[in-house]
Amino acid sequence: MDGVRVGNRIIGADSPVTVGWENIPKVEGGPFKRAFFTWFQPTMLLALVAFWYYAPNDIAKASTAIWIGIGVKLFMMALEVMSPRHTSWNITWKELVTDLFYVGISYTLVRLAGKYFGDDAMIELIRNAFDWSTFAWFVALPLLLQAFLISFIFDFGQYWMHRGMHNWHPLWLTHAPHHYITQLNVHKGAVGNPVELFLIGLGIGGFFDFLPRAALLAGSLGLAVGIYQHINVRFNSPSWWRFLFNTTEHHSVHHSQDYEGSRSNYSGTWIIIDRMFGTCVDGEAELLGMEGGRRMSVGETMVYPFTEGWRSFKERFGRREPVAVPAE
Amino acid sequence: MTPRFIDWIWHIRGNVALAPGQSSEEAFERLSPLFQEINTSHERTDDTLTFRKKKQAPQDKMSIFDWGILAIEPGVDGSTLRYHLTSRALLACFLAPFLFLAIGAATVGIGTLEKPPTAEAKKEAEAAEKKLAAVPMNPIDKFLGAPEPEKPDEKKKKEEAEKAKAANGKDKKKEEEEKKGPSPTPAYVFAGIFATLYVGGRILEDWLIKRLFRKRLAGA
Numbered sequence: 001m002d003g004v005r006v007g008n009r010i011i012g013a014d015s016p017v018t019v020g021w022e023n024i025p026k027v028e029g030g031p032f033k034r035a036f037f038t039w040f041q042p043t044m045l046l047a048l049v050a051f052w053y054y055a056p057n058d059i060a061k062a063s064t065a066i067w068i069g070i071g072v073k074l075f076m077m078a079l080e081v082m083s084p085r086h087t088s089w090n091i092t093w094k095e096l097v098t099d100l101f102y103v104g105i106s107y108t109l110v111r112l113a114g115k116y117f118g119d120d121a122m123i124e125l126i127r128n129a130f131d132w133s134t135f136a137w138f139v140a141l142p143l144l145l146q147a148f149l150i151s152f153i154f155d156f157g158q159y160w161m162h163r164g165m166h167n168w169h170p171l172w173l174t175h176a177p178h179h180y181i182t183q184l185n186v187h188k189g190a191v192g193n194p195v196e197l198f199l200i201g202l203g204i205g206g207f208f209d210f211l212p213r214a215a216l217l218a219g220s221l222g223l224a225v226g227i228y229q230h231i232n233v234r235f236n237s238p239s240w241w242r243f244l245f246n247t248t249e250h251h252s253v254h255h256s257q258d259y260e261g262s263r264s265n266y267s268g269t270w271i272i273i274d275r276m277f278g279t280c281v282d283g284e285a286e287l288l289g290m291e292g293g294r295r296m297s298v299g300e301t302m303v304y305p306f307t308e309g310w311r312s313f314k315e316r317f318g319r320r321e322p323v324a325v326p327a328e
Numbered sequence: 329m330t331p332r333f334i335d336w337i338w339h340i341r342g343n344v345a346l347a348p349g350q351s352s353e354e355a356f357e358r359l360s361p362l363f364q365e366i367n368t369s370h371e372r373t374d375d376t377l378t379f380r381k382k383k384q385a386p387q388d389k390m391s392i393f394d395w396g397i398l399a400i401e402p403g404v405d406g407s408t409l410r411y412h413l414t415s416r417a418l419l420a421c422f423l424a425p426f427l428f429l430a431i432g433a434a435t436v437g438i439g440t441l442e443k444p445p446t447a448e449a450k451k452e453a454e455a456a457e458k459k460l461a462a463v464p465m466n467p468i469d470k471f472l473g474a475p476e477p478e479k480p481d482e483k484k485k486k487e488e489a490e491k492a493k494a495a496n497g498k499d500k501k502k503e504e505e506e507k508k509g510p511s512p513t514p515a516y517v518f519a520g521i522f523a524t525l526y527v528g529g530r531i532l533e534d535w536l537i538k539r540l541f542r543k544r545l546a547g548a
């Protein structure tokens with residue numbers, strides 16, 4: 001394969017990646033269908049922002065956000081069935097069960113562990129060691145600016161954590177299982193080793209208890225953009241959307257079997273962060289995964305960082321067998 | 329051997345009638361693409377086929393099955409394909425609700441060990457909250473009509489009112505939650521989801537595999 005030059009890298013040399021928006025297929029169909037798949041994403045974003053901006057205090061609560069999240073995911077599952085992007089990514093019973101298993105584990109076990117010695121415990125420590133009233137200037141900013149800053153700064157941190165995972169072996173071991181997914185579906189974001197979830201920091205929302213409305217607004221940005229990272233639906237996203245935000249296309253390149261392709265598009269929400277640091281590839285891929293698309297079982301996913309870590313450790317520091325020198 | 333009365337949990341058995349005059353050779357020929365998939369091995373004799381699959385790709389039409397035997401039996405009114413397949417995915421899904429019930433029970437158990445926050449920590453947090461709440465809302469937000477944030481005093485009053493309600497026994501749940509820490513409800517919800525998925529999957533996959541064999545045998 002030849003691949004395509006993007007910046008100073010060759011993308012798509014190991015596995016097919018389509019580069020450039022002009023080469024990406026569009027949603028086919030009648031005018032209503034095309035309009036729907038063009039305007040759906042901006043409309044949902046605007047609706048969510050307006051909702052959280054104006055919702056009365058009794059409604060603007062984390063529990064409401066959880067219910068909205070569940071509702072949006074159910075709707076996206078229906079869209080996947082009605083209008084799949086690639087038939088090779090179609091959801092099956094087995095895929096749904098495995099995906100939901102990871103969702104279930106992160107909602108229960110990971111959350112429980114996080115409460116006692118993970119993010120929550122850490123957040124509590126930091127919060128107690130800090131005088132939050134110094135943040136008064138931030139609270140005086142317009143709400144939408146507060147929300148944007150929370151979302152952008154948080155995503156900036158995620159960008160570097162994610163990029164670090166792809167460049168430093170010990171971190172990579174926790175993230176690698178997520179890259180064994182071979183297709184994108186609504187719940188695929190949850191697939192991976194639970195240790196990764198600690199590093200990515202699911203409980204980060206706890207930091208912003210003192211800014212409930214701004215945090216909820218920032219969260220809705222994450223939902224209205226982040227949800228499209230893993231989904232089997234094709235949208236004709238407007239070009240400004242693709243310029244600013246991460247999309248299914250971007251994230252499919254990140255999951256591609258192509259090595260250089262997978263080292264692109266690290267951000268969660270704001271793809272402009274990738275543009276800033278030269279890691280953005282505008283394109284898409286259908287063939288996803290590692291090792292030629294080998295499916296990793298649930299069991300292997302749970303132990304991979306430890307077994308693989310132990311193996312690399314032994315390789316590096318273990319006793320080396322004397323190399324046999326062939327007699328001449 | 330596992331007794332039959334429980335092995336239906338992860339074993340699927342069934343049969344499909346062959347078209348009149350279809351030989352076992354022809355039938356297996358038509359089914360053979362299913363066993364050419366990646367990570368699939370199979371052995372064939374004249375009238376039986378045994379296969380094994382591991383690390384199945386999601387695109388494999390038989391991805392839920394790990395092992396199986398297909399036999400063609402002659403009968404008075406034509407031959408029949410009888411199959412017996414096993415699925416670890418079905419077994420795992422059957423067991424998943426028990427795992428989540430256990431997680432729920434553990435959540436309750438851990439919750440009873442939790443100590444409420446110290447009065448001092450609570451006071452400090454409240455003081456910081458009060459200072460932040462004193463910051464006036466940005467004029468832009470006032471102009472656009474966003475609701476004013478709740479003042480900590482109001483919040484406290486509301487909380488106290490709720491507590492009084494709880495004392496009346498009306499809203500005891502909330503008080504208990506505060507005392508005991510994390511709620512086990514999500515774990516129980518997931519137990520329910522997996523129980524439903526199991527029942528749905530056991531019926532769906534049974535039907536899908538029969539349809540797949542029938543279609544293949546008919547030459548589609």
Ligand SMILES: [Zn+2]
Nearest residue numbers: 162166175254
């Ligand atoms: Zn990655």
Ligand SMILES: [Zn+2]
Nearest residue numbers: 178189230255
């Ligand atoms: Zn991903």
